[in-house]
Amino acid sequence: MKNVTDSFVSLGHWPSAGSFGFNTDILATNLINLSVVLGVLVFFGKGVLSDLLDNRKQRILNTIRNSEELRGGAIEQLEKARTRLRKVEMEADQFRVNGYSEIERERLNFINSTSKTLKQLENYKNETINFEQQRAINQVRQLVFQQALQGALGTLSSCLNNELHLRTIRANIGMLGAITD
Known part of the structure; x- marks a missing residue:
């Protein structure tokens, strides 16, 4: 500390113009140099530093304000998106x-339509079977009738002789004559 005080004391006493010397005390000279530089910086740089800090502060505030506005817009868009969702x-x-009810309705319609179609097909099948049975019965009747007729004709041909034949014809003519009167 004594060196610092000595350096300030020696500042007050400048050597005469004819002599030139160096102060070899590094701590004392650095401290003096630093205080001079700081003094100059504070005196001249105070306004510049203040302006720089104010500009930086304004940019930060503007950025925060813009961020808040963007955040508000994003929140608003998020709410709109949630509402839309x-x-x-x-x-x-x-x-x-609606799709499930429509599917169920279509399924029931399909079941009803299929059931109706199956009933119609069953009716057509039964009608076809009845028709084919009638046709088969008629064919069998015709065959039986033809065979019976052929058998009767064969029996009549073998049993009838001319005299019996003439007598049958006369009896039939007599019956026809009685019916017409």
């Missing part, structure tokens, strides 16, 4: 419910 989800649920 809820609306779309409700519509999707409605479509899903």
Whole structure:
């Protein structure tokens, strides 16, 4: 500390103009140099530093303000998107419910239509079977009738002789004559 005080004391006493010397005390000279530089900086740089800090402060405040505005806009857009999402989800649920009910209705319509078609096919099948049975019965009747007729004709041909034949014809003519009168 004594060196510092000595350096200030020696500042007050400048050597005469004819002599020139160096102060070899590094701590004392650095301290003096630093105090001079700081003094000059404070005196001349105070306004510049203050302006720089004010500009920096304004930029930071503007950035914060812009960030807040962007945040507010983002929150607003997020709320709009959430509202839209809820609306779309409700519509999707409605479509899903309507789709399920439509599918169920179509399924019931299909079942009813298929049931009706099956009943019609069953009726057509039964009608076809009845028709084919009638046709088969008629064919069998015709065959039986033809065979019976052929058998009767064969029996008549073998049993009838001319005299019996003439007598049958006269009896039939007599019956016809009685009917017409």
